[in-house]
Amino acid sequence: xxxxxxxxxxxxxxxxxxxxxxxxxxxxxxxxxxxxxxxxxxxxxxxxxxxxxxxxxxxxxxxxxxxxxxxxxxxxxxxxxxxxxxxxxxxxxxxxxxxxxxxxxxxxxxxxxxxxxxxxxxxxxxxxxxxxxxxxxxxxxxxxxxxxxxxxxxxxxxx
Numbered sequence: 001x002x003x004x005x006x007x008x009x010x011x012x013x014x015x016x017x018x019x020x021x022x023x024x025x026x027x028x029x030x031x032x033x034x035x036x037x038x039x040x041x042x043x044x045x046x047x048x049x050x051x052x053x054x055x056x057x058x059x060x061x062x063x064x065x066x067x068x069x070x071x072x073x074x075x076x077x078x079x080x081x082x083x084x085x086x087x088x089x090x091x092x093x094x095x096x097x098x099x100x101x102x103x104x105x106x107x108x109x110x111x112x113x114x115x116x117x118x119x120x121x122x123x124x125x126x127x128x129x130x131x132x133x134x135x136x137x138x139x140x141x142x143x144x145x146x147x148x149x150x151x152x153x154x155x156x157x158x159x
Contacts, residue, residue: 008140011107014038014085015141017047018109019148022087025049025062026152033088033149035066039074040081040104046070062086063094067101079103087145089116089138095124099132107137109145 018034026032030050037046048065052058063086071077083105090098090108095117098106111120118125118136125134 010042011085011137011140014044014083015087015107015109015145017044018085018087019141019144021047021049021062022145022148025051026148029053031149032152033062033086035062035084035086037066037070037079037103038083038085045073045082059093061091061094063090064097067097071101077101083107085140088112088149089118089120091115092117092122092124095122099125099130099134102132103134105135105137107140109139109141110149111138111142 014036018036021034021036022032025034030053032050034047034049036044039045046066046069048062048069050062051060051065063084066084067079070079070082079101081104084098084103085107087109089110089112090106091112092115106118108118113120115121119138124130125136
């Protein structure tokens with residue numbers, strides 16, 4: 001997929017929405033990561049941001065919350081016609097949930113060199129333990145996603 005591909009522009013649009021949600025999470029004291037799930041008709045059916053601090057819940061990652069909301073919206077845990085957009089490469093927990101939800105496509109922004117479980121540190125979707133082969137598109141608005149995270153962490157370190 002190239003920058004001139006119409007599909008690329010759609011991916012940028014949804015990633016921009018996720019970046020806005022991530023900004024709001026950061027302002028609320030959360031690591032600024034957010035997710036948007038889009039159905040087969042191109043409609044956002046679930047949006048979520050990290051809520052670990054606010055909910056005192058170690059599983060309250062944006063991806064998990066968005067998957068739960070999408071399942072409820074569709075009244076089906078099987079999200080095979082949906083695309084998940086997330087600003088940061090998912091961790092092992094989220095990668096497992098994404099595979100189990102049977103998503104059609106995962107699109108993420110920045111690689112996570114510490115806990116990325118899609119391509120960077122581990123590759124859960126392509127591992128022998130995966131029961132679903134997940135198409136993945138990484139690097140959409142990568143610089144903006146990375147900059148948002150780096151700025152947030154730099155600000156937190158100064159405090």
